[in-house]
Amino acid sequence: MKPFFLKTFLFFIIISFACCKKQASATSANDNVKKQQTTIFSADSAYKYIETQVAFGARVPNSTAHKQCGTFLIDKLSQFCDTIYIQNCQLKAFDGTILHAQNIIGSFNPENKKRILLLAHWDSRPWCDAESDKAKQQTPVLGADDGASGVGVLLEIARCLSIQKPTFGIDILLTDSEDYGVPSWSDERDSQSWCLGSQYWAKNPHVKNYNAEFGILLDMVGGANAIFPIEENSQYYAPHIVAKVWEEAQQLGYSDLFVSQPFGAITDDHLPINEIARIPTIDIIHLNNQTGFPDYWHTTKDDMTNISKNTLKKVGDVVLNSIQ
Ligand code: AHN
Ligand code: ZN
DSSP states (O other), rough: OOOHHHHHHHHHHHHHHHHHHHHHHHHHHHHHHHHHHHHSOOOOHHHHHHHHHHHHHOOTTSSSHHHHHHHHHHHHHHHHSEEEEEEEEEEEEEEEEEEEEEEEEESTEEEEEETTEEEEEOOOOOOOOSSSSSSGSOOOOIIIIIIIHHHHHHHHHHHHEEEEESSSSSEEEEEOOSOOOOOOTSSSGGGGGGGHHHHHHHHHHHTOOOSEEEEEEEESSSSSSSOEEHHHHHHHOOOHHHHHHHHHHHHHTTTSSSSSEOOOOOOTTTTHHHTOOOOOEEEOOOOTTTTOOOOTTTTTTTGGGGGGGHHHHHHHHHHHHHTO
């Protein structure tokens, strides 16, 4: 009896070990698959982040929608990043209005000296001054593309990075009060009236002596018919980053969007980052040689109907691949 018991006992021990081992290896294989799959940039997810921002209404500084959207963005970035910095400031607009502004920064590996900066503006413009119909000009811009699209792509990138942690530092800077520049009906032309939040950040970075190897600004990156030619200030200040990003796009087969043609120089958030913070920074922005900015730009038509998941996916892939 005894040897039989021993044999049965040993048999079960061996069988259970074999089962455990099999189970363990199956689990780890699953984990790998899951990890690879979940770090893929999801255009559906980016689209939802844009939809949520737009649902608050126009995010004009000092408005309720602006405040509510700020809370949403802080909440999302806190979910994905290692550290969050909130930079509250009062900025004076060209017309003397005091804007209660908020730059929001989410960081990965905040202690790492090697850093990359990704940015987009989250405010929307107080006036549809590109409308020909005067009655519509006082309406604020909903900014599905102009504001929400860049932020939506960056939130989705943050989600990807929270799953597959980068080995270096990444900062996601959501700038405020980019779009409070002098309206087109005014005779005044003041380039300093734009990009107030990024001007403030460049003079007062969230971390003392902040530096990054390079920066990428996303502005109007969701349009269905978007193309991204090479913006001239980007080429002037950061030619090596332009080359790297457009090359990455070509390798991914996205040269239909990332066209290797120069376009004029644009005043945008990358200017203070280049000129004041001295971080070589490019602007990925929807520009067209024939029409300039998209036709819905600074009009009541800048809503979700223009947003294309196809464009979001391509921009997301290019940026994610350019920072790896
Ligand atoms: C100017 O019109 C001077 N700059 C355009 C920057 C901008 C506004 N991007 C989106 N909205
Ligand atoms: Zn704008």
